[in-house]
Amino acid sequence: MTTWHKPRLAETLxxxxxxxxxxxxxxxxxxxxxxxxxxxxxxxxxxxxxxxGVTDAQVAGVxxxxxxxxxxxxxRHLIRVxxxxxxxxxHGVLVLRAIQDHVRVAVGDRTxxxxxxxEQMSCAGNCAVSPTVMIDEDLCGRVTPSIIPSxxxxxx
Ligand code: FES
Numbered sequence: 001m002t003t004w005h006k007p008r009l010a011e012t013l014x015x016x017x018x019x020x021x022x023x024x025x026x027x028x029x030x031x032x033x034x035x036x037x038x039x040x041x042x043x044x045x046x047x048x049x050x051x052x053g054v055t056d057a058q059v060a061g062v063x064x065x066x067x068x069x070x071x072x073x074x075x076r077h078l079i080r081v082x083x084x085x086x087x088x089x090x091h092g093v094l095v096l097r098a099i100q101d102h103v104r105v106a107v108g109d110r111t112x113x114x115x116x117x118x119e120q121m122s123c124a125g126n127c128a129v130s131p132t133v134m135i136d137e138d139l140c141g142r143v144t145p146s147i148i149p150s151x152x153x154x155x156x
Pocket of ligand 1: 082083084085086087088122123124125126127128130131132
């Protein structure tokens with residue numbers, strides 16, 4: 001793990017340390033680490049397990065189970081394309097392809113200049129105006145392939 005992570009990781013984990021009679025909450029701790037670092041470095045698993053009082057395998061199991069948890073850093077902007085039922089029925093796959101063509105990156109990868117990471121997501125709760133794309137915290141509805149260049153332009 002790179003050194004810049006260490007102080008922030010330790011500080012974050014202190015807020016997740018279980019106080020008896022509370023039980024350790026692995027998912028909550030992993031989400032807190034991801035929020036602080038942008039991802040959960042696999043090298044941090046032993047430290048997380050030690051603070052929570054659980055095994056490395058328990059932490060690794062939760063980390064690998066939830067697709068919202070990332071083990072690699074993302075680009076400066078995270079594009080998440082909804083692949084829920086409504087968005088899929090409204091040509092979400094075409095939107096995903098248009099995004100991948102525009103930024104030239106596969107799902108799960110970062111662009112070479114680390115501007116974007118593209119991911120798929122399950123229902124974003126925006127079905128009434130599907131297909132939906134989230135760029136960082138911005139929720140965009142009724143997205144079509146033709147608007148992708150202008151939609152992504154402000155995200156430098
Ligand atoms: S299925 Fe995409 S927002 Fe619900």
